[in-house]
Amino acid sequence: MERASVAVIDLQERVLHHALTGPDGRFSFPKVRPLTRLRVWRRGYRDESQRNVWEKFLSSATSAEFKVKLFELGAVTGTVTGENGEPLLGITVQALSSKVSNGRRQVSQYAYNQTNDLGQYRLWHLSPGQYYVKALGRRSVSLGVGAMPLTREGELAYGPQYFPSGATKEEAALLNLQPGETLQVDFRLSGRPAFSIRGRLLQHTLHDDVQGEVRQGTETMGSRVKVELATGRFEAADVPAGSYILSARTRGTPVRRGETQVTVGSADVNGVTLNLSAGVTVKGAIRAAGGGRVDMASVELSGASLDSPPERYSANTGSVDSSNEFQIPNVLPGRYKVQLPNRLDVAEIRSGSIDVLREGLTITETGCAPLELTLARERGSLEVEVAGGAQARTAWVTVVRIVGELVYSQSQPMPPEGLLSLTELAPGEYRVFAWRFESPVEYENPAVLESLAGRIATIVVRNGETAKATVALPSEANEGAAR
Amino acid sequence: MIAHLWLATLLFVQAPAYPIAGTVVHSVTGVPLAGVRMSLTVSRSQKEVARTISADDGYFRFASVPAGKYSLVAEKAGFVTQPYGQRSLYARYSSAIVTAEGENTEGIVFRMIPSAAITGKVTDELNEPLPGLTIFACLRSGHGDDRRVHILHRATTNDLGEYRLHSLAKGAYFIAVTGRVWQSQDILDASGQRAGYAPAFHPGVSDFARAEVVTVEPGAQARADVRMSLAKTVTIQGRFAGAIPEGRAQAFLMAPMGKPSRLLVSELVNLSGPAFTIRDVPPGTYELTVAGGSQKVLARKTVTVESDPTEVTLGDAPMASVRAKVQLRGKPSGAGFLIGLLDEDSRFNPRRMLDESGSVDFGEVLPGRYTPVVYSGTVEAALLSITAGPGVVSGQSIVVPEAGQVDLRIVADADSFNVSGKVVHAGRPRPGVIVVLIPRSENATALTYRFDQTDSDGSFLWQAVPPGDYLAFAFEHGEAADYADEAVMNKLRAKGRPLSLKGGSNTEVRLELTAEEQ
Known part of the structure; x- marks a missing residue:
């Protein structure tokens, strides 16, 4: 590759050597000092791990040859017009990347931009991968007229609309963006009369920085939500007729959050109240085999279902104290999975009479009964080898345990000796697979696990025994596609 | 009888109402514009009283509007939303429509002003596109000491280095570009030194005095490319000596490109203690600011960045x-x-x-x-x-x-008063006229100048006028006069109509149009 910057940089960030690659892409630095870093980058490109800069720490002074792979970033561009073909200014267009992370397929906003006066937009520097493209919002109108009201009842709002059609992901096309590719994605939108939802936040303080959102199911509408911090009054503008969840949350910690159902007909809705709540504290204790202490442990709650909203999926954590007790503050109502991160030796979790390990934990506004976690008295071990040559040495291994409806997992990098040994496993059936950069398998989704049976080893671990598994790295092409 | 009584009551309470009607046309081509959303709001409260859409021939009509003063706002895709009577987009004044007995409000011609655009490409020293830069359309105003640069619009360059600044009023713009604020990759110059892009102006100069203006007319499009040059950058080693409220503060650099507008030239650096480091700063003179939560400014200092590293302490001495x-x-x-x-x-x-x-x-x-x-x-x-x-x-x-x-x-x-008036020419009220009141004394400052634009009935209002001797003007065309320019003002004075204003409850004046040169 031509015109890539290559530099050797010391620990004080001083540039010791540098070069711009020529047409053959080669670079060479004689007499490079140890304890330096080799960096390679080019504007508009990323390395295989999606980083802007490829970097390698040079620990010794021996000569070495490096092969650096950079991917060109892509773009999505197009025009947004109204029913009569008129350009729409100020419409938001989003690229939603669909990728697997922590065993779940997650769709999240990767880039967004607004259309200009010709209705044109461009989303750029997109990593190769899978995207949905979505248009939404309201045409900008009040430019330059300071005294114009922000919105008027019945003003047209557009979308949300996915490309090529439909208001939900299920109806939309998942676009595959290749390295360096520019996709043309045009929208023709029809406006719907939109209205405002107004009301007041309860339990709100002057210092809260509040963010509001209007949702239909898991789809965010393009509504602009304004919160007047001094009074707690809010207005969600650009909402067409329909039923919605209006939610608000404070930034910073602890997060306080509230949501309510609102139905909009053919007029503004006034007088809505939203109660901001800090959630509940979940308490519990861990019982270890022989009554010993559980060192350095923490207990984590995360959303139990595949479509848990992100704010519930992100971990709520409490650390375990010297008497094996823990508290997890500010937990919002919802259904959760309870786990000890990076441990697969939990035999039982109960909250009152509920079998939390198999069924999950439902937390209401009033909280839940204290949690009791019991670690397995019986344990087995698992030794994992990865087939796949030199690349196997930098692979990661994920071990998955399915208990009832829930999936528990642990991921670790392969140690240099090429044999990963996991010793603290509760007896039972485990699935094992290897991968390289990001976790490419939706292991939280049982249907996907079934479909990948050929690539995944299923191993039974027994008390006092060491099971052995050999797993193959997926080919590069496969892993890329799964991402 | 009951029915009659009811009818009589209705007739009695019904206030007189008047029509407002006219045609919307393209201000440059004169072509009638169909499908324009017209909104009528009460001037004072901005409460909407009626709405309509212009017909295929541009005609619109509000059949029955109570006596009052209204703003009429037009909105159409491809145009900036604008009030009736604006002389150019974003102009401070527009004309209200006054309905009353004897006022003719049925022949309104709403000239919708198309906006202008400036597009271009921002490239580096190798002619490669520079993405993610913020680009500003700026106008200069004022004279002498009071000269300022105002940012009117902003845009961002894309991966092709291209930008489009749209919805612009006519004017002579400066195009300014900030350096790479959001860069996440190092930039090295030919000798391997850390480098960056200092704020620059079209066509590629860092000195504002050498910047070229780009002139656009309504509906027109102009092109302005910017070539950025690479400069070796330095590190600022900063120390904030003041207290950091709630443990949160950020430091950042702005380029003082003519006040009040400033361009951000560095990243926002979080302060975890008194010491902070801002890397990759192109040499120049900047304003260094430390701000706490809610962007409250804690300290600000002008720093000249030259040597590497440049050491700065702020917050150690009391401010003015x-x-x-x-x-x-x-x-x-x-x-x-x-x-x-x-x-x-x-x-x-x-x-x-x-x-x-x-x-x-x-x-x-x-x-x-x-x-x-x-x-x-x-x-x-x-x-x-x-x-x-x-x-x-x-x-x-x-x-x-x-x-x-x-x-x-x-x-x-504190004894100032409002002066209302009417501009009449050839016996008829003149709407859309700029009326100016300046003190007769040549030593008076611009503080005491008063402006307004006449409404559909020729009426206007000068607010907070102190008693004194004045000259009054009514310009039908002369928006171009720069009232802060002494030379312009001296020429104008001879044409002014002398007024001696002493206050009182009802100060009203009648003005004829001022003779204007073309």
């Missing part, structure tokens, strides 16, 4: 203290009056009550440009003069330095 003494003409004391300093974002920061003697102590005030305002309740006192030490007063505003004592002396007239 500002005191003011207000002489209120026509009032025995300052009681009941407030004085505020409007900062560059038009916020009162700070604001205090005057004491009996008209004095006030603001304490420490951040360096920067402020506009003083003296008022009580809803009455704004007319400022007659502002004086202070050397270098402080600049036109209608004051510039607070980084340190020292500033003593302002302000003369204000």
